[in-house]
């Protein structure tokens with residue numbers, strides 16, 4: 104009985120998860136209509152149009168938006184404001200799709216299958232597949248575009264909120280898919296450490312995952328932590344990561360990302376726990392946009408139940424309108440039991456009992472925070488830690504005066520976010536501009552990589568001819584020679600660094616600095632890039648000549664080009680270095696360049712990335 | 728519309744007050760057994776006055792009356808005062824009514840008053856009563872302590888202030904504070920008044936300072952001369968220190984602010 108719970112330390116939170124984990128995940132019937140919110144995305148269909156399952160309905164139009172795909176086939180009925188399953192059920196523009204019952208799918212585009220996909224490319228791909236994380240796309244674009252190292256990747260399977268068992272059931276039933284998804288993310292994101300962390304109260308999921316993940320190089324960690332153990336900042340701290348170098352991804356999002364990366368499946372459904380005052384508590388896989396009431400009806404709510412709670416037992420909120428549709432974050436729908444009449448009394452003033460402060464896992468003073476949130480004093484609220492509040496709802500649940508603390512904090516943080524966005528909107532195009540920049544950067548990276556790969560192949564072919572004379576190597580059309588020079592330079596520099604690294608560890612730091620400077624420079628305008636590329640080629644030619652002269656066989660390190668046998672590599676390097684030196688000598692006077700600036704810039708970028716990767720790897724080695 | 732959470736992890740105000748009343752039951756039984764019908768009459772009278780005064784106050788402020796009475800704050804004050812001054816009868820009824828009107832309702836009801844009505848009523852009643860030294864009452868003390876321990880085990884009352892007070896009293900046993908321990912008023916005020924959030928600091932540190940300061944003033948006055956009533960003395964100190972609560976709060980909360 105919650106009434107006999109000791110509040111301060113020995114508190115045990117009832118989990119209420121048991122009921123919904125006795126049945127396998129069911130699949131909800133096709134609803135007659137679906138309502139898909141368009142927050143942060145640009146609609147690309149019209150009312151009246153017939154759409155097929157998986158068809159793109161809206162594309163993201165800012166860095167936080169997500170693509171929307173049709174969960175089933177049907178007709179677009181309307182695009183209008185509808186109440187949303189958010190606190191306070193606000194009206195937001197949404198797409199109303201009348202399903203035609205045929206569930207006719209369009210063929211799936213095959214996913215881009217390149218292991219060398221950069222993290223920005225991956226992040227944008229997942230955004231286009233509608234895969235959500237905690238806020239916006241699973242991989243935040245701003246993070247993906249930065250060169251912040253990824254030291255710790257946390258796959259968050261804690262799910263500590265009472266009543267909710269959606270992640271638990273997902274991990275039990277889809278363990279192998281999840282493991283495959285994690286493996287793919289590991290390959291693409293290359294974190295120094297990857298941890299799948301599960302709470303101790305899910306033994307079935309733990310054993311399923313342990314079996315599926317046998318032989319994997321990442322760890323499964325079982326942790327016994329109190330609610331709200333699933334809060335990302337708390338979890339990051341728990342696992343010894345720092346906010347800047349850690350990424351914490353929810354298992355549901357990782358699973359969806361795996362489906363997208365493996366099969367090109369856009370995210371059109373999610374698992375929802377149906378529980379509370381119901382007959383048959385269970386989990387269902389429901390299409391995004393399904394009406395909450397219809398879904399909950401599958402679990403047969405008790406006739407006396409009063410309204411629907413969206414979310415779990417502590418963070419959940421009542422839906423003013425139970426016809427609203429579920430969305431990417433709807434992990435649970437609970438039928439609310441009516442309160443005993445004695446406790447229905449309206450909220451009383453704060454009696455300063457201090458229980459909220461005692462229980463707050465973020466060590467805040469909710470009673471003070473509440474005061475400032477109620478008076479709309481957001482500056483003061485921030486001073487009192489509004490942004491540190493994990494919105495766990497514990498304070499609301501213990502407050503004897505039944506003050507709506509959590510609601511107040513949630514509203515105020517939304518307000519704060521809105522204010523901040525408005526400030527940014529002072530230069531209105533900025534968000535969109537950032538977004539375009541992310542996309543352009545991705546395109547640039549892709550192009551650079553294609554060019555680099557092709558050039559490397561050519562260079563390898565050329566170098567394999569044993570009689571390759573310096574003059575004949577320089578003979579091909581000038582732009583190809585330029586590319587070779589650049590690649591040779593990158594390789595030579597890489598090998599030189601390797602030597603330095605073996606000699607003394609201190610150079611790793613300078614190498615990294617070099618790499619970072621190069622990476623930053625690579626992002627600048629094409630003109631500057633071109634100039635730098637020319638200079639780099641010149642310098643590289645000198646380096647390469649040196650490296651060619653005194654490089655030892657042991658210096659052969661991993662390079663971005665395909666790797667022939669060590670002795671051949673040696674040969675290639677020397678011949679290429681010579682070619683590069685000659686070419687550089689020709690290009691030394693500021694004569695009109697034969698190669699267009701853009702390409703040079705791209706090559707510079709490719710070089711920079713190769714160097715950066717090398718440096719990162721070196722760093723990694725150094726740390727382990 | 729209020730968005731209530733599905734789960735409640737703590738008792739609400741009504742339940743808290745009921746438990747506080749329940750914890751007074753052993754003491755009340757001991758009192759009735761010791762003093763018989765007189766105490767019962769005082770209890771009835773003071774309860775009636777308290778409820779009437781509270782209802783009047785709510786009515787004057789155009790607030791709902793019944794939910795407030797059901798919540799039991801007024802009744803709790805009345806029972807506490809009966810235990811403190813079992814023989815006061817009419818005087819007690821009058822003072823409890825005035826204290827509730829002035830210190831509770833005038834401040835705006837529940838959770839708003841800085842000064843605890845029980846302490847106020849105690850001072851008020853003292854104006855009309857001839858001072859007579861209160862005898863030690865170990866039975867009543869024990870029953871009270873048992874109730875207070877139960878409350879703090881349940882997490883209904885916070886232990887910082889009473890424990891700090893008690894420690895100071897125990898440390899100063901050599902200078903003659905021992906007689907305080909036999910006074911039921913000490914335990915009643917420590918367990919039920921010093922733990923009320925509205926008239927004490929909200930942070931644990933603040934509560935400790937509050938309890939220690941109370942203890943030191945109490946012990947020094949008690950050691951200087953033997954005052955007739957420990958309850959009266961303690962109540963005055965509590966009222967006095969309540970005025971310092973905002974300051975204590977400001978000082979101890981400052982550290983918790985994120986700048």
Ligand code: SF4
Nearest residue numbers: 463492493495496498
């Ligand atoms: S919701 Fe309440 S208890 Fe939870 S972190 Fe925020 S202030 Fe603290």
Ligand code: SF4
Nearest residue numbers: 453454456457459502
């Ligand atoms: S729990 Fe409620 S009544 Fe107690 S201090 Fe916090 S806000 Fe005030």
